[in-house]
Amino acid sequence: MTNHHCEGILQSNxxxxxxxRGDKSxxxxxxxxxxxxxxxxTQCSKYLMxxxxxxxxxxxxxxxxxxxxxxxxxQSQRGCAGEFxxxxxxxxxxxxxxxxxxxxSSVCLGTNGVEKIGKI
Numbered sequence: 001m002t003n004h005h006c007e008g009i010l011q012s013n014x015x016x017x018x019x020x021r022g023d024k025s026x027x028x029x030x031x032x033x034x035x036x037x038x039x040x041x042t043q044c045s046k047y048l049m050x051x052x053x054x055x056x057x058x059x060x061x062x063x064x065x066x067x068x069x070x071x072x073x074x075q076s077q078r079g080c081a082g083e084f085x086x087x088x089x090x091x092x093x094x095x096x097x098x099x100x101x102x103x104x105s106s107v108c109l110g111t112n113g114v115e116k117i118g119k120i
Contacts, residue, residue, distance in 0.1 A: 003030060005037060006053035020055045020068065020101070021093075029056045036089060045079030047072050047111065054109045055093065061114075069108040069115060070098040 003026075015026075023029040033056040040049050054068040073095035081091040107114050 003033065003053070003057050005033070005040075005049075006057050009050055009053045015057050015060055015065065019058055019065070023056065026057075032056065036084070039080060039083050039087060039089075042080070042083050044083045045076045047075035048080050050109070050111050051076040059109065059114075066114060067101040067103070067105050067108045068098050069110040070095055070102070072110065073098045 017026070017029070018024050019029055021029070021032065023032060033052060036052060040052070045051075051068070051072040054072060058065040058068065060066065073093060077091055077093075077095060084091045102108060107116055109115070
């Protein structure tokens, strides 16, 4: 799996589909990613790029996707929801869902790749 925008962001080039959004292929995810990538250039949040890469192209470990750290969603939404609306794209991802994705995982994807997490 490759996406030149995400190279080096989450330190992985292996993913499984469907992804967090339900995209069934890399091509489908790439099309959707490109639609929102323009907002990265607005620099509305330093968390947006790792959030988008982890949502559309989540790295995997042991045949399962590593969950995204919820703070990436929260910080991205806080800084960028207005920019999304200004570009006609509503913020459609619920950050609470990223907490649910953690399940019993002891790691999540953060700004520097895989991070250990404490109990929630």
